[in-house]
Each structure stands twice: as structure tokens, then as C-alpha cells.
Amino acid sequence: MNPEMPWPALHASHSGVWIATPEGESRGLSRGEAIRLAADTPVILLNAPLVGQRLGHPELSGLDLLELYAFLRPARFVVPTPRGLARAVDLSPPESDADVAPFLREAAASLLAMAEGEWPEKEGAWTALQSLGRLRWPWAPALTPRIRKPERHERWLFSRLPEWEEGATRPPPRPVVIPPDEVRDRLARLTGTGAEVRQGQRDYAAAATHAFSPRDRRDEPNMVLAEAGTGIGKTLGYLAPASLWAEQAGGAVWVSTFTKALQRQLGHEGERIFPYAGERRRRIVTRKGRENYLCLLNLEDALQGGFAGRAAILAQLVARWAAYSADGDMIGGDLPGWLPTLFRRNGSTALTDRRGECIYAGCPHYRKCFIERAARASADADIVIANHALVMVNAARGREMNSRPTRYVFDEGHHLFDAADAMFAAALTGQEAIELRRWIIGPESKARGRRRGLAARLSDVASYDEEGARAISQAVDSARHLPSDQWLQRLNEGEPFGPIESLLAAVRGLTYARAADAADAGYGLETELAEPDAALVEAAGPAGEALESLLRPLIALGRRLEAVLEEAPDWMDGPARARIEGAIASLQWRRDTVTAWLALIGRIGGPANEDFVDWLAVDRFEGREYDIGLHRHWLDPMQPFAQTVLKPAHGVMVTSATLRAGGDWDVAEARSGAAQLASPADHFAAPSPFDYATQSEVLIVTDVKRGDMAALANAYARLIVASGGGTLGLFTAIRRLRAVHARIADRLAREGLPLLAQHVDPIDTGTLVDIFRDDPRASLLGTDALRDGVDVPGDSLRLVVMEGVPWPKPTVLHAARRLAYGGKEYDDRIIRARLAQAFGRLIRRAGDKGTFVLLSAAMPSRLLGAFPEATPVERVTLDEALARVQLSSEARMRHEGGPVTATREP
Incomplete structure (x- = not known):
């Protein structure tokens, strides 16, 4: 037995349960044995809530390696899987489920060894460990002899965080006209020397420039509606004129998105505009709503006894993260999305300002507040990356009027209508x-807390x-x-x-x-x-x-x-x-x-x-x-949106790959708010450059009976097996998703194909996508959030399966809008948009290939316009669809040099 590693390691998946003992033994065991072992002995785990769910014992706890990693490597990304952890600690990944348990002991030893030396985030670790020891954190006894008390006093959290400074009010942007040749030159610089010249992208950038011209009349912004198919390169297409305008006019352009994934992508694209990190942090700022950021006063209260039990441990780990975080963003920032889920809703939401109780300058941490720092940084930035909800909140509630934007780019513009619908309700x-x-x-009780009336x-x-x-x-x-x-x-x-x-x-x-x-x-x-x-x-x-x-x-x-x-x-x-x-x-x-x-x-x-x-x-x-x-x-939320956001602006661009929802420009005008303005908007459209005729196909399966859950689950399982994983399964109802997952998870595990599921696995959606992206044999089931917000290029996503036609839910609100806006055609526009978004997950880059399968015989031909024009569409039986997917899988394996018969449809 290794005296420094006296704990067994436990791993559970849909295909079985394994243990690795300190004596070097590795074997399988039953779920009951595993639960009894974990109850009697501290065991090393990777993602305890997920392991507990696999064992049917949700309250399972132990020495979770993700908690240890979060303590030692705060604000560092890791995919929370054995493969991802192996990459993070520089170990060889386990080759099979049976190898995972021994690997977990090896990974634990590697992380504990790191704690004995010097590492970039060591400062503050000893201080935090003293509190975690008092809270009986399982890893504290193992870390205490390895992390020595520093010779000098540690700068910890509140003393480490920088203070923001007040600055002079920014003068209004100057009216400038951006010459077309400068836009072309800037675009060429952003795309890089030697990059292929894409005419569609150049035309798109030229069209976007109109949104940055001086407006001629009050309440009539220069508005551009631009539909650009996937692969046009619209992000750099609008950043070229936007960055030029900000530079020459001295103003800020707010680029608004709907998904966090696109916000992260925009942050990466910013490296092309400002290659040096220091300048980039000053010139490009990401803004979100207050409820996304850590509240330092709430955290202080939690650290001083406001939290108890597991929630108190979470607060200590969040404090470790806050000391090294770039921006304090707890939702989609550099806080690992999996960290709060390890604590099963114990306290993470109470660490943000979700109730509007901020006391602003009355707070002792006001000068170090992440929220205030972001607000002030955005006032002096060139590009502010925001989201639709924040833009509307700021405009409607009159905050930050001195730095109100005059130029907006609304990317993912097909979501503007829904965002406005939620905001103005x-x-x-x-x-x-x-x-x-x-x-x-x-507070009306004696419960401890910092809530104030x-x-x-x-x-x-x-x-x-x-x-x-x-x-x-x-x-x-x-x-x-x-x-x-x-x-x-x-x-x-x-x-x-x-x-x-x-x-x-x-x-x-x-x-x-x-x-x-x-x-x-x-x-x-x-x-x-x-x-x-x-x-x-x-x-x-x-x-x-x-x-x-x-x-x-x-x-x-x-x-x-x-x-x-x-x-x-x-x-x-x-x-x-x-x-x-x-x-x-x-x-x-x-x-x-x-x-x-x-x-x-x-x-x-x-x-x-x-x-x-x-x-x-x-x-x-x-x-x-x-x-x-x-x-x-x-009834039409674009009325208040136009009044509060569009009319005060000088220039607005609304862009998306599906802006017209498979219809005409009247649809885009209505759902963007352009129809509420006196001056007409400019229109631009560019089809995707991808060769959909050879890169993709749409198969409409006609023999899976609607409402037959067994048949639906069987179809999903056989399609995933035929593809060898790499499948995104989309559902219109959580209940059906859970039913299908329950029927097929074990079956797929026996084929060596991991299955992830939104609303089932105790993992946040962003992390589910990260895991899916990281493993080409994994598949992911989900609902609307995955239909619209997933960018997984390459081999990890090669098959999209939809359970059926995404008909609108017959709510009171939908019935009223259907009556007012065209009846059946209104429904068709919604369905085409949803199908287009779902299909858009499939081909993200020039080399991608894949199949889109719709399990519905009731798919009307009039809705086929949702798919790109050249896409092959066929109505087939399930067996025919399986043969096509199998063929595609074998061709891929042949291209990669792997065994053609690696996966066979049962």
C-alpha cells in the first residue's frame, strides 16, 4: 500500500462500476457494493454527483478530483472527464472504463505532488486551506502537510484584487465616414496574410459599413439587416468596419449576442484586432447582467459564516477562483461551469446579485467590485461584447446614460424577438x-445573512x-x-x-x-x-x-x-x-x-x-x-424595443444565418424592429459557401410512429451506433428526452459509446458541450438550448437527429400572435427557423460532413425551404437511414485510416 495514497478510487459509467485499491488491485463490482464502499471509506471520485447518479445514490460524496483541481488551479479550464483531466495533469488517458479507476489514483498523486512545490496559483492556498480544514473538506488532511505556511503574509482575495479608477466622461463619438478601401484593408489584416479571399465576406463587410455612417435624422438610425449563411465569416465581416469606426470616431460599438458561446468566440476573434493582451483587455470588454458576476459582499458574508456545510466549502473554492479570475463572471466566464454543480445548488446563486439589493458605494468592496469594473471598462472600450438582454435592460432602465452606445451590432439577430418578448413582459x-x-x-426571520431592506x-x-x-x-x-x-x-x-x-x-x-x-x-x-x-x-x-x-x-x-x-x-x-x-x-x-x-x-x-x-x-x-x-x-415586443433601443441609436446592424426564417425580408423587418422605423433598412444576403450537396444530406424517416416511445428510443440508439457516436439528439420535450435516455444509455455504453444528456446529467449545459466536443465517440441529447447555441466543428458532431417537426407549443400567447400574423404561415416561419438552426449545427467548417435525420413522417414539403438550397433531401425508412449513416461512418473511418468495421449497427 502507498501510505501517501491510502484511498481507493471509484469509477462508474453506464457500462459498469470499477474500483482500484491502494494495494494495486483493480476490479469490477456491483452498484450495491460500490455504495457500501463509498459510505464506509473515503474514495477518490471524478465528479461525485455524476458518479452518484450512475450508482442510483445522488448523495454520494468523497474525494472529488474536480474539487482538488479547482483549489489548485483556480480559473483554469479542464474538461471534467478522465481524458480531459489527463490532458490537464500531463498523464496518458485511460483507454477503457476499466482503466479509469487506477488512473484516478494516478491523477490524485500527480495533483498532490504539485501542491508540494511552487505553482502559479499558490498564493492564498495556505490561508484558504486553514478554513477548508475547519470545514472538514475531504482533501484538507492530504493537502495540509504538503502546503507549508508562507514566510510572509499571503495576499489573499480582497487584498489581491485591483481597484478600478474613475475617469473623465468620454466625449461623444465624432461623425466619420469610413472609406470602403480602408474596410477592405482592415478585413484583409484581420483574416491574415495569405488567407483565401472570400468575396461574400468582403461584400458583407461593405454592407455592414452603412451602420457606421452618420445618421441624417433623429430617431432614424442607419439600419442594416444582413443574412449571412454559415461560413461567410460574418464575425470578422462586421468587426472590420466596427473597429475602424471605433478607432476614428472615438466611440464604442456594442456587439450583442444571444449565446455565451458566441461571446467567447468574439473574445477569441479580438486577438486578431489587438494581438497584445494588455491592449486587448483595455479595448475589448465583455459585459453581462449583474446577476452573472460574483458579488464580493455576498462572498464575504458566506466566508464569515453565512454559509454552512457543503455551501461553505463552495464559497472557499469560489474565493480561490475570484483571486485569479479575469472578470469575476460566474456564468460562462472562467469559473468552471462544473464547479457549482458539484455542490447541488448549495449556494452558488446566493453569491451573485440576483435580487437588486446592491448598496453600490456603501459596499466596502465597491472599488474592487467586478460589476463596477466591467461597467467602467466598457465606457472606454472600442468593442463591448454584450448580450441582447443587457442591451435592453440598460436602455429601458436608463442606467449609464453618459456612456449610452450609438452603434450596435446584434449578432444572432433571429433571437432578438424572443429576447425583447422576455424583457418587456x-x-x-x-x-x-x-x-x-x-x-x-x-429579513423577517433570525436567519443569518446580509440581506437588508x-x-x-x-x-x-x-x-x-x-x-x-x-x-x-x-x-x-x-x-x-x-x-x-x-x-x-x-x-x-x-x-x-x-x-x-x-x-x-x-x-x-x-x-x-x-x-x-x-x-x-x-x-x-x-x-x-x-x-x-x-x-x-x-x-x-x-x-x-x-x-x-x-x-x-x-x-x-x-x-x-x-x-x-x-x-x-x-x-x-x-x-x-x-x-x-x-x-x-x-x-x-x-x-x-x-x-x-x-x-x-x-x-x-x-x-x-x-x-x-x-x-x-x-x-x-x-x-x-x-x-x-x-x-x-x-403582442409585438419589437414596438418597445424600437422605442428604447433602436430609435436613440445612430446605427444598427442585425445579422444572422437565418434572419428571414426561410421567408422574405418582411419577416426580418418585423422580427428585428426595422418595420417600426420611418426610414427603410438596408438589406444584404449572402448564401453559405459550403458545398451542402456533397457535405450533407437530410433524411426524413417515415416509419417511426409518433408517440411510440420504444420505437423512438430504438431509432436513436441504432442511429448513434451506426454513426459511432458524434451525434447531437434534439428533442422538443424534456419528458421524451428523459424517457429515451433511460432506454438507451446502458445499451450504448456496452458499445463503448458515451451518452450525455441535458436535464438528466447533473452537469451544466456548457460543460456538456465541452465534453461532447472533446470526445468524437460521445453523443449528446438536449432541447432548445442545444439547437441554437452549439458550435462543434469537426468530427465530434457528424449526425444530428431530431425527434420530430418542432411545432410551436399551443400557448395563449402563440395563439394570439398566430391569429394576428398570418395563421398557418406564422407557424411555418417559426418551424423553418428552428429547423434551419438545428441543421446549422451540422456543418460549421469547410471540411465538415454530416447527416441530418428527422424522425417524422409528418414533415410537410412546404417546410423543406428551411434547409440550404442544394442540400439533398430524401424520405426514407429507418433501415435505409441506418444504411446511409453506416456508409458515411465507414467512409470517415477509411479516410482516417481506422478499422472500417469499428462500429456495426446491431
Whole structure:
């Protein structure tokens, strides 16, 4: 036995369970034996939640190598698989599942040996280890003798983080005209010397230039709608004129995306514009919503006892990461996406500012705040990489008006409509109302935490201004009419407390009475807000009065805060002013919310507003109710989008590979907001340069019966085996995805083909894609997020299988829009767009080849326009599809020099 490695290692997959003992023995064992072993003995694991799921014991714990890696290598990327870990620690990867357990012991020894020496992230490790030892972190006893106490005091976290500095307000950008030849030269420099000249990309860059010309009239931006097929190179196509304009005009271009994957890609492309890292960090800044960034005050509270158990260990590991993070982004940044999932939702969301409780300059860490640093860096940047939601929030809520962008590029523009739909909607639900109550009142129990109500956050204002103090007191009193803890239980028991809970009880009763699928206990219910019953009408009056009584003091408090700013009392230094300005912005957001709720309540028993769609809903998941309320969406959300985002801008480009959704430019005009403007938008279209006739094919399988789960699972399994993995399986319903996964995972494991699944595996979606990309024999099942946000070029993705035609879900909102915007043709546009996006996952680079399989005999011919024009499309039986996929797999193996019969369809 190795005395320095006295622990066995355990590995479990769908094909079996193995253990490697300290004595050098390696063998298979049953799931029951594995669970008993792990319960009695500390064992080395890789991703304990995933191993626990494989064993049917979700609470399994042990010496997780991912936690050890996160401690030693904070802010460093690793694919959380044996193969990925082997690459990270410079070891040979295990060749089979049976070899994984011995490898885990070898990897543990390698990481522990590293801890004995010097490594780049050593500073702060000893200090953090003392806290982790007190928390009984399993790795602490092994690390303590290996990491010696430093001779000098360690700079740790808060002392390591740099402070941002205030700068002068940036002057408005100068009106400039960018010469076409300069755009061509810049594009040539970005693509690189000797690169193939792509005429489509050059034309695209020339068309994009119009968005950077000076506008001629107020509220009429220069707008460009550009549809560029996959492979055109649109990212560099718009970055060429954008970077030139920023350089010559002295302004910032905001490039907005929908997916985090494209944000990361844009960051990589930035290396072409600014090769030197220091200049690139200054000139290109990524911005996200506040809820994405680590809140240092929340972290401090967690480290000082606000968290307990496993959540406290997570806080310590996040602190290690924060000291080395580039930007403090916890969602899609350099925090490993798998780290929070190791702790099963224990605390990661509480480390961000998700409730709008920031005290701004009142925070002791304000000068080091990641959020504030990003905001200030973006004010001086040339290119700001943002997302659709953040752009709309900033525009609608009036934040950062001094640095408001004048030029936007909306990449993934086909998602603008959905992003605006979510942003400009209103929902008076129990969850939203209880959050507002907590924001105003603060903690109502003795539980430890840093949550503060209005009175605590504005104590200095309350002591200075009598009217402000009165408004705060009135707001707190009125907020007690809002739902409180256990509100759902009270509604289920028929005992609502207060006017808002009584309204929600009436909503629940009417929804169950009228919803068409009320008997289905699995998913949410909804019904149109029309012809309300007496109970709902009766509950609306008191609920409206309660919200009116809340809105009045919020308005009064906002006015008093503005007055205090104007009076500038002696105690108001720079930080206090910034804090009050932040409070004013937060108050405006809450006032707007309550005003929207009042409009919704006014609709009960009143006339309908043709601009909106209103409905009642009971939200459920797997039979459990989790929210109830009234909802309002714009019939056309591009109306508020155009008013708040487009009209104030000087130039806007909206671009995507599927901007027209297989239709004409009228579709793009409507779904981008261009139709709301007085001046027409420029149009540009360039087809993909890929040879779809030889690189791809679409097979529509006609003999898999709809609703036959066994047949659906069998089709997926046989297709994945025929392809030898490399399959992206797309579903329109989580329930069917889980059912198929349960039927085929073990079967594929016996073929040596790993299967990953969104909504099944306890791994975040980004990490699932990373694992899928890293292993050409792996396959991945998922839903909408994978249909739109996956970029996996090369051999790792060579087959896309869709369970059926992605028909729109027949919701109240969809029915209203279908009626208003063309009926069947409106449905067809949505379906074509979804099919186009799904097919677009297949061919990402010039050398890619693959097959798209649709398991639906009900695929109408009119929807085939979703696929690129030259793509071969055939209706075939499943056996014929299997033969085609098998042939393609054998051709690939032959090309790579591998055994042609490596995988055979059973």
C-alpha cells in the first residue's frame, strides 16, 4: 500500500462500476457494493454527483478530483472527464472504463505532488486551506502537510484584487465616414496574410459599413439587416468596419449576442484586432447582467459564516477562483461551469446579485467590485461584447446614460424577438411579489445573512430627510400586503393571507377550471384572461388598492432621493452620491414593475388592450406547483424595443444565418424592429459557401410512429451506433428526452459509446458541450438550448437527429400572435427557423460532413425551404437511414485510416 495514497478510487459509467485499491488491485463490482464502499471509506471520485447518479445514490460524496483541481488551479479550464483531466495533469488517458479507476489514483498523486512545490496559483492556498480544514473538506488532511505556511503574509482575495479608477466622461463619438478601401484593408489584416479571399465576406463587410455612417435624422438610425449563411465569416465581416469606426470616431460599438458561446468566440476573434493582451483587455470588454458576476459582499458574508456545510466549502473554492479570475463572471466566464454543480445548488446563486439589493458605494468592496469594473471598462472600450438582454435592460432602465452606445451590432439577430418578448413582459406572480416584499422589508426571520431592506440600505437618508424616512416606513408597511413565506402552502390549503394572495388563489381556481389540459399533472396550466369569474373580479379590487398603497411611497421616496442629491448635504461624499444614484435606479425598476402589475389588474373585468396578450397561469414541474400568477406580453415586443433601443441609436446592424426564417425580408423587418422605423433598412444576403450537396444530406424517416416511445428510443440508439457516436439528439420535450435516455444509455455504453444528456446529467449545459466536443465517440441529447447555441466543428458532431417537426407549443400567447400574423404561415416561419438552426449545427467548417435525420413522417414539403438550397433531401425508412449513416461512418473511418468495421449497427 502507498501510505501517501491510502484511498481507493471509484469509477462508474453506464457500462459498469470499477474500483482500484491502494494495494494495486483493480476490479469490477456491483452498484450495491460500490455504495457500501463509498459510505464506509473515503474514495477518490471524478465528479461525485455524476458518479452518484450512475450508482442510483445522488448523495454520494468523497474525494472529488474536480474539487482538488479547482483549489489548485483556480480559473483554469479542464474538461471534467478522465481524458480531459489527463490532458490537464500531463498523464496518458485511460483507454477503457476499466482503466479509469487506477488512473484516478494516478491523477490524485500527480495533483498532490504539485501542491508540494511552487505553482502559479499558490498564493492564498495556505490561508484558504486553514478554513477548508475547519470545514472538514475531504482533501484538507492530504493537502495540509504538503502546503507549508508562507514566510510572509499571503495576499489573499480582497487584498489581491485591483481597484478600478474613475475617469473623465468620454466625449461623444465624432461623425466619420469610413472609406470602403480602408474596410477592405482592415478585413484583409484581420483574416491574415495569405488567407483565401472570400468575396461574400468582403461584400458583407461593405454592407455592414452603412451602420457606421452618420445618421441624417433623429430617431432614424442607419439600419442594416444582413443574412449571412454559415461560413461567410460574418464575425470578422462586421468587426472590420466596427473597429475602424471605433478607432476614428472615438466611440464604442456594442456587439450583442444571444449565446455565451458566441461571446467567447468574439473574445477569441479580438486577438486578431489587438494581438497584445494588455491592449486587448483595455479595448475589448465583455459585459453581462449583474446577476452573472460574483458579488464580493455576498462572498464575504458566506466566508464569515453565512454559509454552512457543503455551501461553505463552495464559497472557499469560489474565493480561490475570484483571486485569479479575469472578470469575476460566474456564468460562462472562467469559473468552471462544473464547479457549482458539484455542490447541488448549495449556494452558488446566493453569491451573485440576483435580487437588486446592491448598496453600490456603501459596499466596502465597491472599488474592487467586478460589476463596477466591467461597467467602467466598457465606457472606454472600442468593442463591448454584450448580450441582447443587457442591451435592453440598460436602455429601458436608463442606467449609464453618459456612456449610452450609438452603434450596435446584434449578432444572432433571429433571437432578438424572443429576447425583447422576455424583457418587456410583466408577471404578477407569487414568486415575483415575494421578492419585492423581501427587497423592501428585508429579513423577517433570525436567519443569518446580509440581506437588508430599504430602511437599512438608506439609513443615512432616513436620518437626514424626514419625508424620505416617512416614505420608507410607508413602503415597508404596504409591502406587508404582499405574499410571504409559505404562500403556496396556504393557497393549497385554501387559506390565503392578504389581498395579493387572495388574488392568486382566485387565479389558481379559474386556471384549473378552464385550462384544457388540467388533467395533466406534469406541466404548467394557463388560460386566457377573458370573461373572468366573480371570484377573480372580487379579488382584483383589494389587490389593486394594496399595490396603489405601495406605489405611492415608492414614488415619493424616489423624489426625495433626487432632492437629496440636489441639496448635496455635507455628509454626501462621492461614494454616498453613487449609492443614492444606484438606489434611485433600483427604485425606478420596482416602480415600473408595480405600475405594470396595476395595469394587469385593471384588465380584470375591464376592456382588452389590443397591444397586449394577457393570461393566467399555474406553473408546475413534474406535478409540483412552484408559481401562480397573471402574465402580460406585448403582442409585438419589437414596438418597445424600437422605442428604447433602436430609435436613440445612430446605427444598427442585425445579422444572422437565418434572419428571414426561410421567408422574405418582411419577416426580418418585423422580427428585428426595422418595420417600426420611418426610414427603410438596408438589406444584404449572402448564401453559405459550403458545398451542402456533397457535405450533407437530410433524411426524413417515415416509419417511426409518433408517440411510440420504444420505437423512438430504438431509432436513436441504432442511429448513434451506426454513426459511432458524434451525434447531437434534439428533442422538443424534456419528458421524451428523459424517457429515451433511460432506454438507451446502458445499451450504448456496452458499445463503448458515451451518452450525455441535458436535464438528466447533473452537469451544466456548457460543460456538456465541452465534453461532447472533446470526445468524437460521445453523443449528446438536449432541447432548445442545444439547437441554437452549439458550435462543434469537426468530427465530434457528424449526425444530428431530431425527434420530430418542432411545432410551436399551443400557448395563449402563440395563439394570439398566430391569429394576428398570418395563421398557418406564422407557424411555418417559426418551424423553418428552428429547423434551419438545428441543421446549422451540422456543418460549421469547410471540411465538415454530416447527416441530418428527422424522425417524422409528418414533415410537410412546404417546410423543406428551411434547409440550404442544394442540400439533398430524401424520405426514407429507418433501415435505409441506418444504411446511409453506416456508409458515411465507414467512409470517415477509411479516410482516417481506422478499422472500417469499428462500429456495426446491431
